[in-house]
Amino acid sequence: MDVFERMTDYDYGEVHLKRDAGTGLRAIVAIHDTRLGPALGGCRFLSYAREEDAVVDALRLARGMTYKAALAGIPHGGGKSVLIKPPTPHFDRAALFLAFGRFVEDLGGRYITAEDSGTGLEDMDVIRTVTKNVCGVDQRNGGSGDPSPFTALGVRRGIEACVKFRLGRGSLEGIHVAVQGVGHVGYHLCKELHATGARISVADVDPLKAERAKREFDATIVSLDQIFDVECDVLAPCALGSALNDQTVPRIKAGIIAGAANNQLATPSHGDDLNARGILYAPDYAINAGGLINVALEVEGYDVDKARERTHKIYDTVYEIAERSSKTLTPTYRVADLMVEEKLARLAKPSWQPRS
Numbered sequence: 001m002d003v004f005e006r007m008t009d010y011d012y013g014e015v016h017l018k019r020d021a022g023t024g025l026r027a028i029v030a031i032h033d034t035r036l037g038p039a040l041g042g043c044r045f046l047s048y049a050r051e052e053d054a055v056v057d058a059l060r061l062a063r064g065m066t067y068k069a070a071l072a073g074i075p076h077g078g079g080k081s082v083l084i085k086p087p088t089p090h091f092d093r094a095a096l097f098l099a100f101g102r103f104v105e106d107l108g109g110r111y112i113t114a115e116d117s118g119t120g121l122e123d124m125d126v127i128r129t130v131t132k133n134v135c136g137v138d139q140r141n142g143g144s145g146d147p148s149p150f151t152a153l154g155v156r157r158g159i160e161a162c163v164k165f166r167l168g169r170g171s172l173e174g175i176h177v178a179v180q181g182v183g184h185v186g187y188h189l190c191k192e193l194h195a196t197g198a199r200i201s202v203a204d205v206d207p208l209k210a211e212r213a214k215r216e217f218d219a220t221i222v223s224l225d226q227i228f229d230v231e232c233d234v235l236a237p238c239a240l241g242s243a244l245n246d247q248t249v250p251r252i253k254a255g256i257i258a259g260a261a262n263n264q265l266a267t268p269s270h271g272d273d274l275n276a277r278g279i280l281y282a283p284d285y286a287i288n289a290g291g292l293i294n295v296a297l298e299v300e301g302y303d304v305d306k307a308r309e310r311t312h313k314i315y316d317t318v319y320e321i322a323e324r325s326s327k328t329l330t331p332t333y334r335v336a337d338l339m340v341e342e343k344l345a346r347l348a349k350p351s352w353q354p355r356s
């Protein structure tokens with residue numbers, strides 16, 4: 001694999017690799033941008049068929065973090081770490097995460113790690129014993145807890161911005177929202193929506209989760225496939241990535257798409273298709289930043305009121321994207337990228353360095 005070619009593809013200057021024979025640690029830390037502050041991003045612990053896939057995953061995800069943090073106004077750059085899961089089931093997990101924590105510490109504060117796929121609070125608590133450059137630790141240790149309610153709050157505010165912009169309505173009362181996936185975020189989103197008087201339809205592969213939404217929020221359950229055909233005001237994808245694809249985009253009846261899932265557009269051209277159909281799409285990384293806003297506050301000292309206050313600002317960000325898109329006839333996903341690129345280009349200061 002040509003690492004430098006991949007770094008060029010993803011516009012990188014800095015990728016760190018670490019191997020620790022004693023624990024089986026094989027770690028990649030990708031630091032995409034530090035102009036706004038130290039790179040912040042989760043740590044994945046997964047099996048990969050090829051090492052190249054792990055490196056590309058880190059590069060792709062860290063770049064996404066730069067955009068998400070910059071748009072949310074968080075003083076951080078984008079980073080991500082990928083730990084390749086040892087092939088043998090018999091490894092000492094605590095020792096491995098301790099070795100990773102030391103690696104993070106050696107990076108001198110340029111990268112701050114957190115939970116991601118395959119890692120949990122216990123792993124962060126292990127890392128915390130050897131470095132302070134970690135967030136998402138246990139609430140008993142000053143951590144920020146479950147990010148999902150904050151992500152859901154941000155999505156509700158983003159939906160409100162879209163409804164105001166597109167329908168001229170200052171409230172969600174009577175607005176019909178179809179929620180795909182009522183897991184951690186989708187459940188809390190339904191709770192937020194129900195409290196505002198919105199009408200809710202839901203679909204989930206897990207019938208118990210759909211039933212819970214029906215019971216608690218008077219939601220109407222529809223089949224997994226039908227969720228894209230619901231005659232509603234807002235479609236909120238809150239399940240997996242690529243929900244907006246060749247099969248689904250032509251069927252969507254909603255005038256607004258605003259949900260929590262990451263990477264909702266199967267390809268950028270699906271964002272163009274939505275724009276051509278006159279559907280207002282709230283870019284995923286703009287609207288789902290509440291969880292990141294919440295966890296990032298651990299770096300300066302966690303404060304739940306500040307987390308809520310900052311998450312509420314997602315309304316303004318999404319509204320501005322909708323306005324600029326409408327004025328410039330540019331798809332919203334592209335407007336969001338441009339807003340980040342303009343912001344980063346304005347920064348004259350050099351990359352963030354630790355205080356001496």
Ligand SMILES: NC(=O)c1ccc[n+]([C@@H]2O[C@H](COP(=O)([O-])OP(=O)(O)OC[C@H]3O[C@@H](n4cnc5c(N)ncnc54)[C@H](O)[C@@H]3O)[C@@H](O)[C@H]2O)c1
Nearest residue numbers: 147148151181182183184185204205238239260261262291
């Ligand atoms: N948890 C957060 O704070 C957070 C933050 C930012 C982005 N996200 C993104 O939001 C999405 C949801 O995250 P989560 O933490 O709620 O995950 P989750 O796994 O708790 O919930 C996802 C739900 O979607 C359901 N689902 C899966 N496939 C489905 C399908 N085809 N149709 C309908 N339902 C389906 C699952 O059964 C599950 O209930 C993910 O894309 C995640 O990356 C989450």
